[in-house]
Amino acid sequence: MKRVFNFSAGPAMLPQAVLEQAQAEMLDWNGSGMSVMEMSHRGKEFMSIAAQAEADLREIMAIPANYKVLFLQGGASSQFAMIPINLLRGKTTADYVDTGDWSAKAIKEAKRYGEVNVVASTKEGNYTSVPAFDIWKCDPNAAYLHYTPNETIRGVEFAWVPETGDVPLVADMSSTILSRPVDVSQFGLIYAGAQKNIGPAGLTIVIVREDLIGETIAGTPAMFDYKIHADNESMYNTPPTYAWYLAGLVFQWIKQQGGLTGMAAINERKAQKLYAAIEASGGFYNSPVAADCRSWMNVPFTLANADLDKPFLTEAAQAGLTTLKGHRSVGGMRASIYNAMPEAGVEALVSFMQDFAQKNG
């Protein structure tokens, strides 16, 4: 077996130790004689797995007691609707920051339910920067403010958290959650699809301040009501049990890396190595993103000579460096270097990039 360094934007690499534990336990979890996949979600075995995963996530992120942690299905795409449905609470307007493709999708879906006030947009600059907070046109009566701390496609990441006062702050952390410490108390709601830094696709984590839930728009499906999931401890219906279990293994792995402080140190080092290689290439490689908001997780870059894109991808794959093609809306390359990408993977990529530039420069 030869493992590759897989730079996919998601679903993405998982820690090898997690996969090995899942492999060992596949037919018999902890002497139960069952795979975790086969367990009743209401049986004592799975209930213990679920509770441990939540406890570990609460510990890692220091989630205050007045926040509910929900383990849901449907991805960020479902959250784009669930957020206005649940958080408008009789108000008609919500604030949104538009910093990329995922912000734009959240905005489009929210418009089904109310008025969207776009407080700032970087679309004209091709989504390559973060708008300065002092130009945001916030509505003090907005039900909430939604932003995307890290844009997966363009690789634009906020290095700071907006201060929205009494307006609850809502963040799509799909591609940045667990990559560095955050102060959860600054947020009304944090959500993240699992398939980047948490576990396999099909699980969505929602962390929500409990006073914000309980009121929904008429005609809301039961499955889109946070309160119903919160009151049933994410077991109103059968949850995605195996994904929940794997998320728990990832949380334990993060604790072994020194928690979010430890992860942040590793992630910053990985990102700096890669950006430094781009900068040092004398223009052979280029980052389209403003220097103050370059993502630690998703690193898009272009080759000055686009004719070399194809050979770059082919030779990289031959070297065991896969899924480096940029999103079809951007072109070029993108290296997603989430928590589970080993530092050795980034080093291998940097080394390959240097060799490739030397040969073709």
Added chain:
Amino acid sequence: MKRVFNFSAGPAMLPQAVLEQAQAEMLDWNGSGMSVMEMSHRGKEFMSIAAQAEADLREIMAIPANYKVLFLQGGASSQFAMIPINLLRGKTTADYVDTGDWSAKAIKEAKRYGEVNVVASTKEGNYTSVPAFDIWKCDPNAAYLHYTPNETIRGVEFAWVPETGDVPLVADMSSTILSRPVDVSQFGLIYAGAQKNIGPAGLTIVIVREDLIGETIAGTPAMFDYKIHADNESMYNTPPTYAWYLAGLVFQWIKQQGGLTGMAAINERKAQKLYAAIEASGGFYNSPVAADCRSWMNVPFTLANADLDKPFLTEAAQAGLTTLKGHRSVGGMRASIYNAMPEAGVEALVSFMQDFAQKNG
């Protein structure tokens, strides 16, 4: 490692051969150097896995070309809302048959979106039978007729398919799909949560006649629109890739069992052995369900002396026969014997039941 015979109603047993293949491929699928969990859903590896799974399901069920097969998230509970949202199509009423707890949940959710005409209910008889078709009060103008071919909790299964003429027939097959052949062309829509006969929890299969989709109620989340999923081949958002892969392995396993005809022969034999043991116990065990609608998949039974329930469960578990406790709303026992329960598991249960009756009779 000692595997148990796990009679859970769902999530439930998976074929051991499937688990062993998943285990072997956990860190490296087919020489790709990646776990299936780590693959981009848009990469060629996962696209091939997804396409093969759909092709195999179409073959097993002989799904006509004018039906879409969707691989979704959210379970049957999401379908309870998606069905009226998508299939009312300007009409105001839908017909529902009420034969148990899951029918009742579907009815409750549908009432958020339109008028529900309950054409027949067996609630007064404690949901232990199937209502004769000639007493159903169907509305010829109903948008569709919804029924539950197998009620997981009470173990009541239709041995026949209602003939609803031009009114599309909608079936919650969560606990009976793939257990015997069905003529898909008799249905407008079939849906099933995966966690009984398909794969792990977190995947929902929807098979829908394509002329029925494309019109939704105002304010519908994009994720609840069948047409959006159909147009995007179930990749409007990131699908639950690992569950999809496992479902594909289960479909291949079913083909090895002789397809649905082969499965049906095995399932009928398993069910008959268990019901025969109940009947032969001289009243020590009893089936609450009418003889003409006893489920092949979920077999509830009671002990005449309920004081023996606890010792029965304890001793069964010691014998490697687990999760036999009846649903809390019914009491007694329930043995779920889905496709993946080996015939040897049913034989072990029957043998245990006979010994237990002899010791305690």
